[in-house]
Amino acid sequence: MIKEELKRGIIAENPILVLALGLCPALAVSTSLQNGLGMGCAATFVLICSNIIISLIKKWIPEKVRIPCYIVIIATFVTIVELTLKAYFPELNNQLGIFVPLIVVNCVILGRAEAFASKNNLGRSIIDGFVMGLGFTLALCILAIIREVLGSNKLWGLKVFPGFRPMTIFILAPGGFFTIAFVMAMINYFRQKKEGGQS
Amino acid sequence: MLDILKLSIALTIVAIGSGLVVAFTYYNTGEEIQAQERRNQMEALEAVFPDGVEIKTRSGNNPLPSTYWVAQTDSGLAGYAFKQKSKGYAGDIQVIVGVAPSGEILGLNILSHKETPGLGDRVSEKPSKKYIWNVLAGTSEKTSPWFTEQFKDLSVFEEIKIDKSTEYHTCSDEKKGKLEKTNTITAITGATISTRAVKNCIRKNVPEYLNYLKSSGESS
Numbered sequence: 001m002i003k004e005e006l007k008r009g010i011i012a013e014n015p016i017l018v019l020a021l022g023l024c025p026a027l028a029v030s031t032s033l034q035n036g037l038g039m040g041c042a043a044t045f046v047l048i049c050s051n052i053i054i055s056l057i058k059k060w061i062p063e064k065v066r067i068p069c070y071i072v073i074i075a076t077f078v079t080i081v082e083l084t085l086k087a088y089f090p091e092l093n094n095q096l097g098i099f100v101p102l103i104v105v106n107c108v109i110l111g112r113a114e115a116f117a118s119k120n121n122l123g124r125s126i127i128d129g130f131v132m133g134l135g136f137t138l139a140l141c142i143l144a145i146i147r148e149v150l151g152s153n154k155l156w157g158l159k160v161f162p163g164f165r166p167m168t169i170f171i172l173a174p175g176g177f178f179t180i181a182f183v184m185a186m187i188n189y190f191r192q193k194k195e196g197g198q199s
Numbered sequence: 200m201l202d203i204l205k206l207s208i209a210l211t212i213v214a215i216g217s218g219l220v221v222a223f224t225y226y227n228t229g230e231e232i233q234a235q236e237r238r239n240q241m242e243a244l245e246a247v248f249p250d251g252v253e254i255k256t257r258s259g260n261n262p263l264p265s266t267y268w269v270a271q272t273d274s275g276l277a278g279y280a281f282k283q284k285s286k287g288y289a290g291d292i293q294v295i296v297g298v299a300p301s302g303e304i305l306g307l308n309i310l311s312h313k314e315t316p317g318l319g320d321r322v323s324e325k326p327s328k329k330y331i332w333n334v335l336a337g338t339s340e341k342t343s344p345w346f347t348e349q350f351k352d353l354s355v356f357e358e359i360k361i362d363k364s365t366e367y368h369t370c371s372d373e374k375k376g377k378l379e380k381t382n383t384i385t386a387i388t389g390a391t392i393s394t395r396a397v398k399n400c401i402r403k404n405v406p407e408y409l410n411y412l413k414s415s416g417e418s419s
Contacts, residue, residue, distance in 0.1 A: 076217040087228035
């Protein structure tokens with residue numbers, strides 16, 4: 001079951017590459033691997049926490065006001081993460097601090113709260129938060145590796161190819177769209193090939 | 200009618216609960232965050248002056264800012280430091296700049312900014328060989344950010360020009376010398392607005408402060 005869940009989060013329902021959720025923060029932070037991984041980890045933490053709370057209180061939330069409730073809960077977690085990082089992990093805060101407020105507007109988190117945690121029990125919601133976070137992080141890392149290498153000839157801040165002139169457009173927003181489109185096309189190509197082979 | 204009451208009550212409870220949790224966290228972290236900010240400011244201040252100076256806090260009247268700093272060596276006045284801010288691409292960029300009385304920039308340090316990750320946030324980029332494991336373990340490595348470094352030795356009294364063709368950390372020593380001679384900085388690729396904002400922090404008020412300090416005969 002765990003294996004299936006992992007496959008669901010990383011491949012079949014990958015938040016960025018298949019569901020096309022959270023493209024705005026994905027574009028903003030996938031400019032370097034360091035940023036991508038950092039944002040992925042921070043978002044995964046908030047995703048798991050918000051899934052836990054929402055699946056616990058889903059019975060008491062009237063359907064008509066569920067979205068504002070979810071947003072308040074997510075914003076609360078983000079604020080806690082932000083304050084804790086600032087106070088006790090200043091080094092980490094210097095690296096990640098700028099992404100944390102972006103998580104509030106990350107529709108992956110609201111999307112999972114709405115589509116999964118509000119309909120499933122606690123255990124499954126935690127697993128869902130974890131695998132979706134993992135899928136989000138992996139997708140960010142893939143995009144970030146491509147963009148960082150092509151756009152600034154670096155990986156994790158270190159130079160890669162001697163004599164290669166980087167293409168700055170890959171660091172800018174249009175390059176982000178190109179990269180996402182290429183990776184999505186690849187995934188769709190392989191999926192269609194696989195499905196075609198089975199039928 | 201009953202329905203609307205139920206909805207409002209549910210929303211109110213969630214909001215109050217969240218508010219309490221945030222207040223509790225803030226109450227417990229607020230002091231630590233302020234201490235952290237003071238430490239950062241102190242570090243930034245020390246970094247904009249050369250080693251071995253004595254830094255004193257002064258309070259100023261109009262047109263001077265309410266707080267500024269004076270650095271002194273045994274042989275006399277070494278320079279002033281001012282906290283300045285300017286509008287960047289997203290929110291304010293706050294810097295501390297150290298200047299000699301002659302207008303020569305001694306050092307520049309970005310205190311805070313909200314620029315776009317990957318583009319504008321490179322105003323404080325440190326081309327470093329640090330790994331995340333070092334960061335997680337909390338070990339610190341002394342690296343210097345290239346963008347602010349290039350302001351050193353430029354003059355605040357003359358217009359600071361922006362060269363968009365290259366980035367300072369990739370320049371040869373010869374090119375660096377040339378940039379310094381023409382009072383020029385290099386822009387961050389894809390973040391001209393952020394580059395200009397940092398320049399504005401220095402050019403906007405600092406020349407006026409220096410002139411005022413000179414005319415008011417403040418020395419030693």
